[in-house]
Each structure stands twice: as C-alpha cells, then as structure tokens.
Amino acid sequence: MAASCSGNSALLHKCVQLKSMCNIHQSSGVFMRRIWTSRSKCQLQPKLQSKRAPQMVGVVALEIHAQIHATSKLFSSSRVGFSAPPNSHVSFFDASLPGTLPVLNRRCVEAAVMTGLALNCRINTKSLFDRKHYFYADLPAGYQITQQRVPIAVNGSLSFSYLGGKKRSETMTKSVRVRQIQLEQDSGKSLHDDQRSRTLIDLNRAGVGLMEVVMEPDMCCGEEAAAAVRELQLILQTLGTCQGNMAEGQLRVDANVSVHHPGEPLGVRAEVKNINSARFVARAIDYEIQRQIEVLESGGTVLNETRAFDSKTGTTVSMRDKEGLQDYRFMPEPNLPPLFVYESVATVPDGVDPAHVVVIDRLKAQLPELPGAKRTRLMEEYGILPEHSFTLVSEDGLMDFFERVVQKTKMEPRKLIGWVMKELMGNLNQRNLKVTQSPVSPEALAQLLNLLESGFISSSAAKVVFQEMWKAPEKRVEHLVKELDLGLISDQEELVKICQRVMDAHPDLVQVIRGGNKKVLNKLMGAVQKESKGRADPVHLRNILEEMTS
Ligand SMILES: Nc1ncnc2c1ncn2[C@@H]1O[C@H](COP(=O)(O)OP(=O)(O)OP(=O)(O)O)[C@@H](O)[C@H]1O
Numbered sequence: 001m002a003a004s005c006s007g008n009s010a011l012l013h014k015c016v017q018l019k020s021m022c023n024i025h026q027s028s029g030v031f032m033r034r035i036w037t038s039r040s041k042c043q044l045q046p047k048l049q050s051k052r053a054p055q056m057v058g059v060v061a062l063e064i065h066a067q068i069h070a071t072s073k074l075f076s077s078s079r080v081g082f083s084a085p086p087n088s089h090v091s092f093f094d095a096s097l098p099g100t101l102p103v104l105n106r107r108c109v110e111a112a113v114m115t116g117l118a119l120n121c122r123i124n125t126k127s128l129f130d131r132k133h134y135f136y137a138d139l140p141a142g143y144q145i146t147q148q149r150v151p152i153a154v155n156g157s158l159s160f161s162y163l164g165g166k167k168r169s170e171t172m173t174k175s176v177r178v179r180q181i182q183l184e185q186d187s188g189k190s191l192h193d194d195q196r197s198r199t200l201i202d203l204n205r206a207g208v209g210l211m212e213v214v215m216e217p218d219m220c221c222g223e224e225a226a227a228a229v230r231e232l233q234l235i236l237q238t239l240g241t242c243q244g245n246m247a248e249g250q251l252r253v254d255a256n257v258s259v260h261h262p263g264e265p266l267g268v269r270a271e272v273k274n275i276n277s278a279r280f281v282a283r284a285i286d287y288e289i290q291r292q293i294e295v296l297e298s299g300g301t302v303l304n305e306t307r308a309f310d311s312k313t314g315t316t317v318s319m320r321d322k323e324g325l326q327d328y329r330f331m332p333e334p335n336l337p338p339l340f341v342y343e344s345v346a347t348v349p350d351g352v353d354p355a356h357v358v359v360i361d362r363l364k365a366q367l368p369e370l371p372g373a374k375r376t377r378l379m380e381e382y383g384i385l386p387e388h389s390f391t392l393v394s395e396d397g398l399m400d401f402f403e404r405v406v407q408k409t410k411m412e413p414r415k416l417i418g419w420v421m422k423e424l425m426g427n428l429n430q431r432n433l434k435v436t437q438s439p440v441s442p443e444a445l446a447q448l449l450n451l452l453e454s455g456f457i458s459s460s461a462a463k464v465v466f467q468e469m470w471k472a473p474e475k476r477v478e479h480l481v482k483e484l485d486l487g488l489i490s491d492q493e494e495l496v497k498i499c500q501r502v503m504d505a506h507p508d509l510v511q512v513i514r515g516g517n518k519k520v521l522n523k524l525m526g527a528v529q530k531e532s533k534g535r536a537d538p539v540h541l542r543n544i545l546e547e548m549t550s
Pocket residue numbers: 059060061062063214215216217254256257258266267268269271
C-alpha cells in the first residue's frame with residue numbers, strides 16, 4: 001500500500017476511499033456492528049491483505065474549545081463581541097497591565113456547570129486555577145489562566161447518534177467519555193498584514209471565557225468525530241452556554257489522532273489544531289489516519305506534533321514539534337482563590353449569600369430538554385422516523401413549528417411530518433430561509449391540513465393551496481380555497497360528467513381496463529384529477545370510475 005502511494009495526491013485519493021472500522025452500538029444498544037465510512041482499495045483485494053498483520057485502525061479524541069455565551073469576559077468586565085472594531089473591548093486586565101487582578105465572572109462558572117451537568121459530569125465543588133505559560137504576541141501576560149489540576153467538571157460522557165450504514169439510513173448511537181471540562185481564557189488574535197510584512201494584535205478576544213471539553217480517545221474515524229461535534233454544538237446551543245457558530249470561532253476543535261493494531265497499546269498522537277467546521281473535522285481526521293498508516297507501513301515513525309488542516313488541499317501539515325519543546329511551566333494561579341460551588345442552598349455556609357454563589361441543584365432545575373431526549377420523545381410520542389427526529393431537532397425552530405401544528409390539527413403526526421419535511425422544508429430550502437422566516441405559520445398549515453382531513457379538499461389541491469399561501473400569507477386558508485375553486489366536488493352529476501369526458505378522450509385506457517387490467521384505472525384517475533384540478537375525492541372517484549368502466 002505504501003509503495004504506490006507516497007505522494008500527497010495519492011494519499012489524498014486513498015483518503016477519500018478510506019475505510020474506517022468502528023465497533024459501535026446500534027440504536028437499540030443491544031448488538032454491536034461495524035460500519036464503514038467508505039471502502040478502501042485494500043479491502044477489495046483480500047489476497048494481498050491476507051498475508052499482512054490485521055489492518056491498523058484510527059484512534060481519535062477531541063478537545064473542543066467553546067466560547068462561553070456571556071456579556072462580559074471570564075475575569076474582567078469588558079464586553080464580548082465578535083465583530084467589534086479591533087481593541088475596542090479591552091480592559092487593563094485583558095492587556096495585562098501590572099497591578100490588575102482577575103475577578104471571576106459568575107455567569108461563566110454557571111455555564112460550565114450547566115454544560116458539565118448536560119454531559120453527565122461530576123461537578124467538582126472545589127476547583128483550582130493554574131497558569132499555563134507560552135509566548136505568543138496575542139497572549140500579553142505570557143500565560144493563560146486555565147484549570148489544569150482540578151477542573152470544574154470531570155468524568156462525563158457525550159452520547160450522539162448519526163445516520164450511517166451502507167445507505168446512510170441506519171441510526172448509529174455512540175457514547176464517548178468526557179475526561180474533563182475546564183474553564184480558561186481565550187487568547188487575542190494576531191492579524192497578519194502581508195503587504196507591509198507586519199503583524200497586528202487585536203485583544204478583543206483576549207480573556208473571553210472558554211470551556212475546554214476534553215474527551216477520551218474513544219472514536220475511530222472522521223465521521224464519528226464530526227457527529228460528536230455536531231451533537232455537542234446542539235447541546236451547547238440548547239443550553240445557551242455557547243452560541244456554537246464555528247465560522248466565527250465560537251467552537252474550535254483540536255483533533256488528537258493516532259493509529260494502532262487493535263488490541264495493542266495506543267500509538268503516538270498527532271494533534272490537528274483549530275478546525276473550524278464539522279465537515280473539516282471529518283476530512284482532517286480521515287486524512288490524518290491514512291497518513292499515519294502510510295508513515296508506519298513505510299517504516300517511518302509518527303511524530304508527537306501539532307498539525308494544521310489545509311481545507312484547500314484536504315491535507316494536514318506540520319506546525320511544530322510538541323514533545324520536549326513545549327514546557328508550559330504550569331503553576332497555581334496566585335491571584336485566584338479556589339473556586340467553590342455548592343450542591344444545594346442548604347450546603348451554602350453561613351454568612352454567604354446563596355444569591356451570590358453557584359448552586360448546582362438550582363442549575364439542574366433549569367436544564368432544558370436536551371437534543372437526545374427530544375429525539376426520543378418525538379419518536380415515542382408521535383411515532384415518527386429517526387431521520388425525521390434528527391431534522392426536527394437540528395433545524396432551529398422546526399420542532400416547535402411541528403409541535404404547534406400537531407396541537408392544532410386532527411391529522412396524525414406521522415402523516416403530518418411529510419408536510420413539514422417536504423412542503424415546508426422544500427420551500428424554505430429553495431428560498432434559503434430559516435424556519436422562523438416561514439411566511440406560512442404553523443396555525444395556517446394546521447388550518448389547511450384540517451380542511452384536508454375533513455375531506456373538504458384533496459391532497460393535491462392542498463399542495464396547490466400551500467403554494468398560494470406561500471405567496472399570499474395574509475389571506476385566510478378558506479378564502480384561498482374558495483378563490484381558487486379547489487373545494488372537493490360534492491355534486492355527483494358534475495363528477496360523472498368529468499369522468500365521461502376523460503373516458504371519451506382516452507378510449508384506449510378504457511379498453512385496457514375493461515380487458516381486465518385494473519391497474520390502469522389509476523391512470524384514468526390521474527387524468528380526472530388533472531381535469532378537475534384535484535377536486536375529486538379519490539375514494540369516491542375510484543368507485544365512480546370502477547362502475548363506469550365495468
Ligand atoms: N494515543 C492517543 N491517540 C489519540 N488521542 C489521544 C491519545 N492519547 C491521548 N489522547 C487525547 O489527547 C488529548 C490530550 O489533551 P490534553 O489537554 O491532556 O493535553 P494537550 O493536548 O497536550 O494540551 P493542550 O492541547 O490543551 O495544550 C485528550 O483528548 C486525550 O484523550
């Protein structure tokens with residue numbers, strides 16, 4: 001494998017065909033199955049393969065930096081704003097002027113505790129802050145305040161599901177361990193001015209609160225890691241602890257990747273830093289797994305190094321050697337006392353105002369319904385398919401839209417979901433609109449579906465009305481149906497007349513039906529619906545046509 005694929009382009013080509021073997025629970029959680037992201041050439045050549053040791057597999061762990069959604073920074077009262085003019089949100093502390101001291105922002109601590117609870121972590125009622133030293137122009141103090149020794153939350157898990165399998169229609173469920181969540185400061189930003197060969201520093205981001213979610217090496221391929229990132233993003237957005245906009249750097253992923261033979265100790269990891277989209281996470285990891293396999297198979301060694309993902313070439317490139325060179329000289333932060341949070345109001349010591357401290361029970365009570373629970377409830381309560389529950393939960397506002405329609409209509413949720421997925425989402429996607437921007441309200445859609453359910457209009461007529469509602473949202477649904485003359489034909493004679501006209505126009509079809517081929521009746525029905533603009537009740541129409549062609 002290595003001999004023929006030493007160049008970058010060959011590697012890239014193979015990477016696209018990467019096979020990642022993952023042992024993973026299926027949705028029932030009862031049995032294990034293997035999934036393949038795609039097939040590699042090697043897998044298709046069993047003769048070559050059989051002489052070799054078992055194939056190496058990837059091992060992946062993520063470290064995710066999530067910017068805390070708060071109005072001010074972690075240790076200062078400066079505002080947090082993504083697109084503010086450079087250096088407009090910088091306090092003396094953020095710029096590390098001598099004599100300034102950190103003051104912990106309670107909102108950031110609450111966000112970390114809520115996130116810890118949502119990720120099934122144990123919350124440390126006493127946690128500590130440390131200094132981690134490194135020298136970058138955008139880190140004015142020369143160190144970052146973080147939580148290396150005792151972080152705020154530990155020993156959690158992140159469960160996520162995604163559609164996988166051969167046809168991408170099976171729900172795969174997986175759980176990865178969360179080692180810890182630590183509170184830390186973000187750095188500033190270096191802006192490189194290539195024309196004048198200089199670097200400018202913007203400290204607006206310096207000191208913004210971050211939660212670093214550190215996972216254990218429990219994943220095996222890019223697809224899994226991307227699904228984990230998407231799920232964490234949704235959880236954080238649901239909690240409101242991070243806005244999760246990856247393009248704006250609110251969620252940044254470092255992917256730790258190694259390869260080994262199953263059953264043997266883990267290999268040396270390389271860390272691909274600062275990946276800013278879930279899709280790139282998948283691509284970077286799959287590339288990196290394949291690169292490391294190539295290196296080892298051609299007799300080389302994998303370096304413990306930091307790499308960067310280049311989205312243009314789809315490759316990872318070395319940034320710096322990590323081992324040995326990086327000594328962070330960790331030390332306790334002398335300007336911050338231990339951080340105490342309390343299990344319940346009852347455990348808050350005398351003399352401390354419970355209103356001014358973080359109480360875990362209080363935050364637990366505020367936890368919203370999380371994405372995983374939402375999906376399960378949607379499937380159990382409304383009997384809808386897993387893939388539909390995914391879309392409902394992932395699209396902002398869609399689940400709320402769906403549930404409001406359910407409340408106001410007599411139509412079965414399982415039938416109704418088709419209207420939401422096909423008609424509503426189809427129209428929104430075509431026009432690049434969000435659910436909240438839909439001109440058709442849930443109430444209006446419910447009225448339309450009620451007319452359909454009560455037999456006042458046919459489903460094809462309802463689709464026409466839906467399009468009209470889109471164009472004229474101010475008009476009442478009943479009014480539109482009348483205006484378009486789309487109510488079902490209740491006059492039997494009129495329907496018989498239309499049927500006769502259609503039969504006269506299609507004598508060939510009538511002959512085939514009379515000859516015994518009853519399936520062709522559907523064609524005749526379609527022609528009548530076309531002629532009547534979908535105004536014939538299908539059951540009634542079938543009865544009439546059956547009689548007239550007998
Ligand atoms: N052999 C391995 N293969 C893949 N991932 C690994 C391996 N060994 C450790 N990891 C993962 O690497 C990460 C180590 O993160 P940690 O924050 O402890 O150290 P760091 O990466 O050196 O520090 P930082 O990136 O924060 O400066 C964890 O997510 C851990 O699960």
